[in-house]
Amino acid sequence: xxxRVIAKIHPRFAVVVHDLTMVWLAWxxxxxxxxxxxxxxxxLGLFGPEVCLVLASxxxxxxxxxxxxxxxxFASLPDLWNxxxxxxxxxxxxxxxxxxxxxxxxxxxxxLLVYTPTLALLLxxxxxxxxxxxxxxxxFLSRSPAMRVLVLGAGRAGDT
Numbered sequence: 001x002x003x004r005v006i007a008k009i010h011p012r013f014a015v016v017v018h019d020l021t022m023v024w025l026a027w028x029x030x031x032x033x034x035x036x037x038x039x040x041x042x043x044l045g046l047f048g049p050e051v052c053l054v055l056a057s058x059x060x061x062x063x064x065x066x067x068x069x070x071x072x073x074f075a076s077l078p079d080l081w082n083x084x085x086x087x088x089x090x091x092x093x094x095x096x097x098x099x100x101x102x103x104x105x106x107x108x109x110x111x112l113l114v115y116t117p118t119l120a121l122l123l124x125x126x127x128x129x130x131x132x133x134x135x136x137x138x139x140f141l142s143r144s145p146a147m148r149v150l151v152l153g154a155g156r157a158g159d160t
Contacts, residue, residue: 075127
């Protein structure tokens with residue numbers, strides 16, 4: 001019910017929420033691993049604004065690089081290249097933003113190095129998994145071989 005309402009508000013809203021959730025997950029996981037899950041960290045008070053700046057910077061880079069122009073059902077190698085480019089540019093933008101904020105005083109440099117491949121994996125794998133599921137869902141339902149047909153000139157109508 002809620003998913004249908006959100007999808008009607010904006011068709012790419014769920015994708016944007018997913019991507020920003022993956023940004024949050026990548027940043028907090030890498031930072032936590034770097035600090036070895038210690039309960040007392042020197043920058044605990046600055047972690048809230050830091051994450052907000054990371055989300056804003058990376059979200060802006062996603063929009064600038066055109067990450068939301070493609071659809072998950074058509075995810076391909078050019079989309080993975082775009083994800084890698086957005087993750088790399090995002091890491092650079094995050095570095096500049098956090099440098100201007102507090103001169104990177106609270107950010108370990110290893111977090112910035114590991115962030116790009118981690119985010120690329122967290123963004124690329126669900127897209128490819130969805131495409132694989134979408135392409136092979138007939139096999140899961142019927143367990144019988146399906147005959148694939150190519151329909152030219154049908155646009156999205158040929159997908160159903």
